[in-house]
Amino acid sequence: MTAITVNDLPETEDSDIRETAPAAKRHITQSEVAELPTTASAPSSATESAAALRAFFGAILPPIFGLFLLISVWHLATLGGGSIPSPAKTWKAATVLFADPFYSNGPNDQGIGWNILSSLQRVAIGFGFAALVGIPAGFLLGRFTLLASIVNPLISLLRPVSPLAWLPIGLLVFKRADPAATWTIFICSIWPMIMNTAQGVQRVPQDYLNVARVLNLSEWKIVTKILFPSVLPYMLTGIRLSIGTAWLVIVAAEMLTGGVGIGFWVWDEWNNLKVEHIIIAIFVIGIVGLLLEQMLILLAKRLHTEG
């Protein structure tokens, strides 16, 4: 026990000096220091945890303040009454709403949980098909210049078109609303996926391609061992952009097609004039979008450190 104390003493002295700094403190005698409590390492670990705490609050406090600011402005704006519900009223509605998110009274009256899930399902299906088509297409466009010069003008022409403009075509082809909504997701997700993948393929380092040439690798090996791993980060960027757009578009598409889904729910609540539900939906849509994005960033980081 004493041995530990003696070993830790110089450190304690140092940290004390660094903390308070006056020159007089340097003349602390050994006996004075020895009278300090035996848990000599406590002060240094305390400063460490204080620093960690500071860093934690430094990261967490500003966003909380931002949220507080938003709610304050919202509160002040709704003080005089009017059609926009106050934060308190919205909160009360939310507690009721989220008390039973998974009820189901037929196709037109379901809990908010079901609505979110069916929107996510549409995004997943549309997005999945887009990945299935877009990533291989991107590889082909990146690898074969002639194909790229044929297809790129078409992509430039179609990409700026709002995916909702494709909704009627979807309705016409699929005859039902649900696949038509999925179809718009497919259309809006496919462009970033194709373009980022193609760009990634074009930016594969020449060194790696020279290795492939010297080893005389087969096209299959080139794709699996060289192209795919080096394109993966670009592909993930494409996927992240796609899922962001897809989540934006699904709300609009569902407003038009109806059925079960968060977009339709917003429109339904507007018809019911439950404005506080619309505000809740705005928050929910934002939070889900944020989570989707963070999930993909996390995935990209994982893959990056492994590679």
Next chain:
Amino acid sequence: MRNEDRYVSVENAGMSFDIGKSGKKGKFIALRDINLHIHQGEFVTLIGHSGCGKSTLLNLIAGLTMPTAGVLICAGREIPGPGPERAVVFQNHSLLPWLTCFENVYLAVERVFSKTELKVELKARTQRVLELVGLAHAMHKYPGEVSGGMKQRVGIARALAMEPKVLLMDEPFGALDALTRARLQDELMTICAATHATVVMVTHDVDEAVLLSDRIVMMTNGPEATIGEILSVDLPRPRARLSLAHDPKYMDYRSAVIEFLYAKQQHPLAA
């Protein structure tokens, strides 16, 4: 002449690049009139100031670029393009970062020998060549986890594993510190003695050239670079770095190369 004496043959080779912008037409001549014959089992270094086209010449032998004039022949056949029989050790090692050291070498082994050998044999072969370069302990690490010297060894192992007819090395030790470089040079000499490899190496290090080479090909400054002189290094093998340092013949060879580089072919920036 016997075939072994002209194992790799460069005949009147030239290399020029179009630099003509729209309207104007221009050609940048990097290499002209290159004639070089390399014996089987010979160690040849290409030395010259930067920009003299020594890497361009190496890339021509590798088949990574095709000459705009002349022909290159390896083992009696015109070089059609890159291939595993002329393995390249790249300057910046060029290992695939998502494969382990073992997998990087295995990729090459699999390509060359999978038609004639079983998977077990391929793995044993990979392991053997990694042991040869002294990397048995680190072969399941990723390139990002090992030192620069070790990465370069994997690069050498990958090239050796293909049992190439010719081993082409583009400043393989250029990025390494002096001590690591010396150790790898010694190892390379041992490996070449054991495998009787034919080697063409690009270098800008005079000592490296004299220590390793049977012949040193000294190149004039570019543009329009060509072979200035060829120096035969007649030092007995195995060569020991320490005793050579005081060998008068070694000193003569060394001064001959320095004479060429710094008196006859001043560095373009210094001139």
